[in-house]
Amino acid sequence: MTNCYKCEKAKGKCDSCRENSAKIAALAATVAAFVESVQAPAGFVKTTGRGTHTGMELYPEDKSRPWPSNSTWILLENVDAGIKIAINVSDIPSQRYKAGKKIPCRNTFDDLDCSGHTVFKTERGGWSTFDRRGIEDSFYLGNYSDPPADVSRVIQEQLAKIAVSKETSKKMVKIPGFGYSVHQDELEALKKKLAMGRSHSFTPAGMGTGHRLSTKPSRFATKMPFETAEFFGVVALYDETFDHD
Secondary structure, three states, X not given: OOXXXXXXXXXXXXXXXXXXXXXXXXXXHHHHHHHHHOOOOOOOEXXXXXXXXOOOOEEEOOOOOOOOOOEEEEEEEEOOOOEEEEEEEEOOOOXXXXXXXXXXXXXXXXXXXXXXXXXXXXXXXXXXXXXXXXXXXXXXXXXOOEOHHHHHHHHHHXXXXXXXXXXXXXXXXXXXXXXXXXXXXXXXXXXXXHHOOOOEEEOOOOOEEEEEEEOXXXXXXXXXXXXXXXXXXXXXXXXXXXEEO
């Protein structure tokens, strides 16, 4: 949307909206140039479109909505490797400041704001992401982050992180009766910690519900399945949930 609420209602444009519309029109060529500059790594296929892409879901542009997406998406996908990297480029000129003063939009790559989502198939066949739900995306380009011109380097860093994550997942041991896993190198230390009566918390990567495990029941805790307690080598184990944000 390039007009304020009053302008939309009056079907006209105030000076501020006319200036904003001019900036967006000027920035369109820069957005197009950036989208063209993004190269797909070997084995990847590049597709683009209007709207927002999360890597797993596409939200196409819908101009009938009161707040259209105002962004262009780029999807880099390697079907065989099970990797998707989505980059969303905002069409709205970013406002920059230096020493408390506004810096004019120059319509260069440095004036772009981009967010990225990296999703990949795990060793167990499910999907994982570097996004932290409700907190942050997998990576950013533009304001307060890597320059958009460094997109190729950032993509390679994401691929390297995927390789490390997959190697780490091979050492993760699923906890029976519980939706979490624990690294095999940390399992014995965790068993001793719980046996000593201390608690241990498991939390999601982003916002959600956390779980505090302990051998000591609390007022709001529920008893965990026998197989979970047996896995940790204790007689009984209790789970107290809490908001994690």
